[in-house]
Amino acid sequence: MHDEIDFDRILSQYPADPYEYIDILTPHAGRLVFKTSEEQPVSGPSGEWQHVPGTLLYQLERERNVKPVRSVVNGVVASLERALDGQFVEAGEKVMTLRHPLKKREIIDRILRNVLSMFLAPERAKYFFALDIQSRIDKHGQRSISIKPGDEVLTMSLMKRDTPVLYQGEPGIIHSVYFTPGATVDQDQPLIGICPEDKLPLIQKIIARVKSEWE
Amino acid sequence: MEHIRKRLAKCEEGIRYLCQIKEGCEWGNLSGLLAKLDELKASFYDYSEEGFSDEVSQIEEAVAFLAERCQEEISPMDRVRIVRSPLRFSLKDILENVYEDYTELGGEGEANIDPAMVVAKANILRRVKNRVFTQQVMVIGHEKGHGEEFRNGGSTKPWGNEKALRFMQVAETEGIPIHSYIFTPGAYPVEEYPGAAQQIARNLYAMAKLRVPIVSIISEGGSGGAEAIGLADFRLMFSHGYYSVISPEGAAAIEGRVGEGQKAPKELIEQCAEHLKITAQDNLDLGTIDRIVEEPPLGAKHDDFAFFKRLRFEMMRATDEVVLKTKSLRAFRAYELKLKKAGDDEALVNPDQDTNLHIDISWEMNDDEQKRLLALRAKKYRAMAAKAYLNDTTRFGEFCKKTSTRVAKVYYTVVYDILKRQQKQVEKVIKEVSGEGSSFVKRLSSPFTAAYDFIIHKPEGRSGKTPAAASRQEALALEFGDTYTSPLANEDRTVTCPNSATRGCKDLWVPDLYGEFCGVCENCGHHFPLEYQWYLNNLFDRDSIREFNAKIGASNPLNHPVLRQKLQNVKNETKRHSAIITFQARLLEVELVVAMLYSDFRNGTVGAAEGEKFVQACELAKLQRKPLLAYVHTTGGIRIQEGTMGVIQMPKCTLAVRDYVDAGGLYIVVYDNNSYAGPVASFLGCSHYQFAIRSSRIGFAGYRVIRDTTGQDIPPDYHSARNALKRGHIHGIWDRREFRRNLHQALMTMGGRNLYYR
Numbered sequence: 001m002h003d004e005i006d007f008d009r010i011l012s013q014y015p016a017d018p019y020e021y022i023d024i025l026t027p028h029a030g031r032l033v034f035k036t037s038e039e040q041p042v043s044g045p046s047g048e049w050q051h052v053p054g055t056l057l058y059q060l061e062r063e064r065n066v067k068p069v070r071s072v073v074n075g076v077v078a079s080l081e082r083a084l085d086g087q088f089v090e091a092g093e094k095v096m097t098l099r100h101p102l103k104k105r106e107i108i109d110r111i112l113r114n115v116l117s118m119f120l121a122p123e124r125a126k127y128f129f130a131l132d133i134q135s136r137i138d139k140h141g142q143r144s145i146s147i148k149p150g151d152e153v154l155t156m157s158l159m160k161r162d163t164p165v166l167y168q169g170e171p172g173i174i175h176s177v178y179f180t181p182g183a184t185v186d187q188d189q190p191l192i193g194i195c196p197e198d199k200l201p202l203i204q205k206i207i208a209r210v211k212s213e214w215e
Numbered sequence: 216m217e218h219i220r221k222r223l224a225k226c227e228e229g230i231r232y233l234c235q236i237k238e239g240c241e242w243g244n245l246s247g248l249l250a251k252l253d254e255l256k257a258s259f260y261d262y263s264e265e266g267f268s269d270e271v272s273q274i275e276e277a278v279a280f281l282a283e284r285c286q287e288e289i290s291p292m293d294r295v296r297i298v299r300s301p302l303r304f305s306l307k308d309i310l311e312n313v314y315e316d317y318t319e320l321g322g323e324g325e326a327n328i329d330p331a332m333v334v335a336k337a338n339i340l341r342r343v344k345n346r347v348f349t350q351q352v353m354v355i356g357h358e359k360g361h362g363e364e365f366r367n368g369g370s371t372k373p374w375g376n377e378k379a380l381r382f383m384q385v386a387e388t389e390g391i392p393i394h395s396y397i398f399t400p401g402a403y404p405v406e407e408y409p410g411a412a413q414q415i416a417r418n419l420y421a422m423a424k425l426r427v428p429i430v431s432i433i434s435e436g437g438s439g440g441a442e443a444i445g446l447a448d449f450r451l452m453f454s455h456g457y458y459s460v461i462s463p464e465g466a467a468a469i470e471g472r473v474g475e476g477q478k479a480p481k482e483l484i485e486q487c488a489e490h491l492k493i494t495a496q497d498n499l500d501l502g503t504i505d506r507i508v509e510e511p512p513l514g515a516k517h518d519d520f521a522f523f524k525r526l527r528f529e530m531m532r533a534t535d536e537v538v539l540k541t542k543s544l545r546a547f548r549a550y551e552l553k554l555k556k557a558g559d560d561e562a563l564v565n566p567d568q569d570t571n572l573h574i575d576i577s578w579e580m581n582d583d584e585q586k587r588l589l590a591l592r593a594k595k596y597r598a599m600a601a602k603a604y605l606n607d608t609t610r611f612g613e614f615c616k617k618t619s620t621r622v623a624k625v626y627y628t629v630v631y632d633i634l635k636r637q638q639k640q641v642e643k644v645i646k647e648v649s650g651e652g653s654s655f656v657k658r659l660s661s662p663f664t665a666a667y668d669f670i671i672h673k674p675e676g677r678s679g680k681t682p683a684a685a686s687r688q689e690a691l692a693l694e695f696g697d698t699y700t701s702p703l704a705n706e707d708r709t710v711t712c713p714n715s716a717t718r719g720c721k722d723l724w725v726p727d728l729y730g731e732f733c734g735v736c737e738n739c740g741h742h743f744p745l746e747y748q749w750y751l752n753n754l755f756d757r758d759s760i761r762e763f764n765a766k767i768g769a770s771n772p773l774n775h776p777v778l779r780q781k782l783q784n785v786k787n788e789t790k791r792h793s794a795i796i797t798f799q800a801r802l803l804e805v806e807l808v809v810a811m812l813y814s815d816f817r818n819g820t821v822g823a824a825e826g827e828k829f830v831q832a833c834e835l836a837k838l839q840r841k842p843l844l845a846y847v848h849t850t851g852g853i854r855i856q857e858g859t860m861g862v863i864q865m866p867k868c869t870l871a872v873r874d875y876v877d878a879g880g881l882y883i884v885v886y887d888n889n890s891y892a893g894p895v896a897s898f899l900g901c902s903h904y905q906f907a908i909r910s911s912r913i914g915f916a917g918y919r920v921i922r923d924t925t926g927q928d929i930p931p932d933y934h935s936a937r938n939a940l941k942r943g944h945i946h947g948i949w950d951r952r953e954f955r956r957n958l959h960q961a962l963m964t965m966g967g968r969n970l971y972y973r
Contacts, residue, residue: 051931064708065722 007202010114011209014107022073022098028091030062038080042071042098058095075100104214108207115203116193117170121185125158127165128181142174146197154191172196175203216264222271227252228302229278233285236296236513238481243281248274286512291488292463297455297514298435299400304517306333306356306396312523313530315340315349320385321378329375331367331399333358334382339531343575350578352534353386355379355444356396359435361517369399369435370924373414376402376443380418387427392534392578395431395444400462402440402896404916404924406933408942412892412915415443416900419866422446423592423873426585428537428578430530432508433458438853438862439896439915446866448592449533452495452504455514460862460893461855463488465920469855470777475919491858492773501772502599503859506533535576540591541584548574593874596867597830603772603823603860605792623838631840699752701745704729710743712736733952735909742910742951744888747796747813747848754846754955755809759801764831768792769817769824771856778856781817789815794850795825797832799841803959805970807844808836814849814888821894822854826864829898833871833880840971842881842962845899852892861893868898876903881966885958886936886945887911904965905945907936908954913944 026032035056036042042055054071061067078099089095102110121127129137130152136145147153148171152164176193179185195203230240230248240246255270262270285293297303310317310333317337322328334355341348360366371379386393402411409417419442422429431447436458452458461469466487467479492498495507508529515522535552539545551574580588608616704726712720720738728734733753734743751760769792771778786792794816800809810832812819821829829845836843853861876882884902886895890913899905907913914934921929932938939945949957962970 048928049930062709062722063724064706065710067711 007206010111010206011213014102014110014210014214018102018107019075020073020100020102020106021078022075022100023094024057024069024096024098026060026089026091026093026095027067027069028060028062029089030060030067032084032087032089032095033059033061034080034082034085034096035059035068036077036080036096038077040077042073042075042077044071044073060089071098073098073100104210107214108210111206111210112176112193112203113190115199115206116175116195117172118190119153119167119169119192119194120188121179121191122165122187123156123158124184124187125156126182126184127179127191128155128157129153130155130164137174142177144173146173147171147194169194170196173200175200216259216267219264219268219271220259222275223252223255226271226274226278229282232300232302232513233278233281235300235302236285236293238296243284245281248277248281282513289513290485291457291491291494292485294455294494294514295457295463295488298457300514301362302516303359303434304515304519304522305360306354306358306398307360308517309356309396309523309526310335310337310354312520313527314338314352314354317354320382325365328378329372330360330363330365331357331369331371331403332375332379334378337394339527341531341575348575351389351391353382353389353391353393354396355382355393357398357435357440357444359398367403370401370403371399371440371443372403372405373407373409373411376411376414376418377409379444380414380421383418383421383425387425390427390579392428392430392538393425393447394530394534395429395447397431397433397436397441397445399435399437399440401437401924402443402915404914404921406914406938406942406944410900410915410942410944412439412896412913413900413944415439415865415896415915416869416898418443419446419869419897420873420901423866423870424589424877426589427580428534428588430533430537432526432530433504436859437462439865439893442862442865442897446596446869448537448588448595449506450504451506451508451529451533452498453515454495454507454510456495457488457493458495458498458503458859458862459491459493460853460858461491463491463493466491466855475922490773490775491855493858498859501603501858501860503863534578535574537588538576538578538580538584541580541587548576593870596863596870599863599867600772600823600826600860603770603857604827605768605770605824607766607768607792620838627838627840698757699749701729701734701749703734703745712739712741714739714741735951740909740950742908744814745951747811747815750811750846750848750887750954751796754958755800755802756804760798761800762796762798763835764797764828766792767824767828767831769794769822769854772823772860773856773858775856781856785816791816793824793828794819794821794854795828797828797835799835802955802962805842805959805962806839807842807962807970808832808839809844809846811846811848812850812894817854818851819847819849820851820854820861821864822857822861823864825854826861826868829864829868830871833868833875836880837875837878840879842883842966842970843875844958845882845884845902847884847886847890847894847899849888850890850892850894850899852894865893865897868894869901872898872901879971881962881970883958883961883965885949885954886913891915891917891934900944904961906947906949906957906961907939907945908951909936909948911936913939 035058042057044054046052057069057071059066059068075098078097080096081094084093084095128134133145133153147167149168151167153167154165156163156165172194174192175195178190178192185191230245230252233243234240234245237243237245240249252274255267255274259267314337317335320334320336322330324330332355334353337352337354338349339352341350357369357371358366359369383393402415404411423446429447430449430451431445432451432453433441433445434453434456436445436456438460441458463484464479467473467484470487471479471483473479492501495504498504499507506529508526511519511522532552539549539552706725709722709724710728711722712718714720714736718739720736720741723732723736728743729745734745735741736743768786769782771782794812796811796813798809800807810829812821812825833843853864855861872882882902882904884899884905885908886899886905887908888911890899890911892915895913896915912934913936916924918929918933921927936945936948940948
């Protein structure tokens with residue numbers, strides 16, 4: 001957690017460029033054929049169950065298996081490596097960039113990720129709150145739980161074994177939870193966001209400002 | 216002036232009704248008439264009474280003339296619109312006007328488990344000379360209401376059909392006939408328990424052997440929804456009703472490949488209605504109904520009291536005919552009933568015409584009569600659609616088949632009914648005696664054996680094959696043969712598992728996937744579809760398959776313009792004649808009869824040929840006392856181009872299954888890939904033992920139909936086997952690689968030692 005939160009810098013950053021730029025990398029090698037072009041709008045999966053697939057971005061053919069790659073976000077194709085069209089590409093090569101307009105919720109989320117102290121997943125595993133923490137969350141809500149280094153906050157479930165995870169970082173309250181109990185979380189993905197109690201009013205003020213100012 | 220105003224209102228009603236039938240006011244200058252009507256209404260006080268009456272008379276004449284013309288050139292689609300008109304009579308009108316009094320059961324109005332299905336216990340009056348009798352009936356039917364939204368247009372939900380079944384069983388307990396009135400555009404296609412398809416199948420299965428007379432009458436007979444209460448001993452149809460496998464709009468959407476949210480062209484809908492042969496006369500000619508009940512021109516409405524009188528007469532007459540056929544002493548009454556047909560139409564024109572039968576027939580039946588009733592019902596459905604399929608067997612072949620069937624009948628009767636029964640008796644006696652004897656000997660010898668065992672210590676356990684060794688040996692026998700590899704494996708490429716995004720499955724090399732992996736993703740277990748030949752070669756013992764009735768082939772009974780060529784093409788491609796393969800096979804020394812619906816032939820759709828082959832498979836399994844397996848590689852439902860000839864396969868095949876199961880047969884259904892609609896809602900869904908292969912989908916209607924009918928979107932895994940298991944529609948999901956083992960186990964556990972459990 002930064003000692004000082006630059007209130008103005010954070011708030012001025014997003015109106016200037018309210019987009020997220022997502023680089024699309026090839027998942028594996030193959031011959032690439034683009035199915036979209038620059039400045040074309042694209043959409044991510046939609047429908048109640050996200051069952052309507054997103055816009056087809058490109059096809060990648062490997063061993064006569066034509067694999068369609070679809071957009072996972074809404075936005076516009078910002079740039080596209082036109083020279084790669086019809087060529088063989090290696091895995092992990094950047095083929096295009098999508099410009100995704102951020103929503104209010106996403107901006108708040110990004111601000112929080114900047115200003116909160118993130119506790120990251122030590123392993124790719126399933127995580128649960130420790131039993132006493134869970135019961136306190138159920139009773140009083142997560143924002144009333146204050147934790148300090150060395151507290152057993154989470155349980156990591158890996159290879160049918162449950163291992164307690166001890167919290168390391170700044171003491172504070174659990175402001176945000178980024179995992180779903182029982183769902184697999186990749187290594188180094190944030191699990192919980194911790195906020196020192198004295199800085200809570202400031203963070204809430206930032207959130208309120210974004211909510212009121214952002215369309 | 217009031218009576219003239221009423222006449223004017225009647226005229227307006229008539230014009231609007233004609234507009235509804237013709238789907239617009241352009242026909243016959245109806246719009247001009249409406250304009251004139253409005254003008255008359257506006258200048259009501261400008262006319263004298265006589266002048267106004269003359270004007271109204273002119274309009275009345277014009278309306279009558281147009282109505283007459285409309286009736287003369289009435290098209291099948293006009294009839295569909297008549298049936299859907301809110302002015303048409305509904306079940307409630309029938310209950311009010313045909314029956315003496317009634318009590319609605321299982322709910323009332325909106326406070327109902329399903330307001331689209333109405334059940335009532337009603338009394339009907341029989342007048343014989345000067346005496347009056349009251350006879351009770353159970354009235355079951357769809358209620359469209361006159362524009363009541365909560366009735367859902369008579370589209371019954373699964374729990375509504377379940378209600379109908381419950382009260383059918385009440386009627387059976389009380390021994391009273393059932394009158395079922397069909398006013399449904401189709402069943403409400405939801406899978407939630409008890410499930411649209413599965414409940415219709417249960418209804419059909421129960422109705423097949425319901426020990427009371429059932430008379431049904433169709434006004435709007437929409438496929439599976441209609442069949443849920445439509446299986447009857449006598450089937451009537453209103454002259455302006457329609458009975459169809461699919462709504463003309465649905466057929467047009469399929470024929471014209473119309474996208475979702477778009478409307479099919481009007482001309483195509485008209486054509487489809489014409490091709491599907493949905494009218495009462497068409498159905499009478501096809502033999503799917505027994506009689507037509509005439510309605511007044513352009514259909515009866517809710518206030519046609521003469522028509523209700525006629526309907527009462529027809530329902531009683533039909534019930535009497537059904538009951539009389541089961542009586543030994545019936546000649547004079549049957550003759551009298553036959554005479555009553557003369558002068559039928561009198562009742563329509565003359566409301567004072569005596570429509571009483573004046574014949575004393577009790578609707579109560581004794582055990583023998585009930586048996587006769589059920590036999591007649593089975594016979595009736597067995598004979599349906601008999602000419603709607605091709606049979607290339609020569610006369611000599613037919614003769615040989617008949618002779619061999621007779622010989623087999625005698626042989627199996629001797630073996631199973633005479634010898635086996637005697638043998639069982641003898642075995643039973645021997646078992647009892649030996650049981651007694653061994654107990655007696657044991658008591659006598661126990662002191663000596665105890666002393667002997669004490670002196671010479673014997674090691675524990677018994678010699679011979681251990682259970683583990685036996686199971687190992689059996690497991691070996693269950694392994695697949697290496698004689699067949701899917702032709703899909705002959706391609707050098709990879710494919711992506713549909714679950715790769717969520718489960719991280721790697722691309723699969725096709726020769727591995729369709730060869731060694733049997734079409735199963737080795738990471739997530741997703742089953743890729745395999746051709747039916749794979750099952751023929753890998754499921755049963757080598758060279759044990761003996762196909763029968765291969766020459767019974769699908770035809771085009773309604774002379775549908777598209778079907779003939781399509782059938783010819785698919786026959787040339789598949790070198791088969793129908794979408795079902797029936798054969799005898801062996802699975803680890805268990806002989807069984809198999810009916811296999813497969814996808815290559817018109818997507819496994821069921822028509823008259825498929826139905827006939829299935830029924831014959833049931834009959835063979837029954838004759839030879841073998842278990843029957845229905846393996847559904849894929850079925851897309853009833854073949855719509857065969858119209859009601861296809862729909863009628865639902866009750867026909869279910870009756871055959873019921874006969875087989877009641878005789879002691881073991882009927883197992885296994886679904887694979889996609890199984891939808893009519894077959895699932897009848898002869899497949901009625902099985903007590905249903906299983907599915909992983910990654911298969913089972914349901915009543917597809918996504919689009921559900922969205923169009925219910926207006927709600929459904930999750931992508933709505934029809935998945937796993938959800939079917941959760942809903943209790945199936946009892947287990949099998950891995951394709953374990954199919955042989957699981958089927959054998961199912962045969963042994965469900966069928967027992969003799970595989971013919973009674």
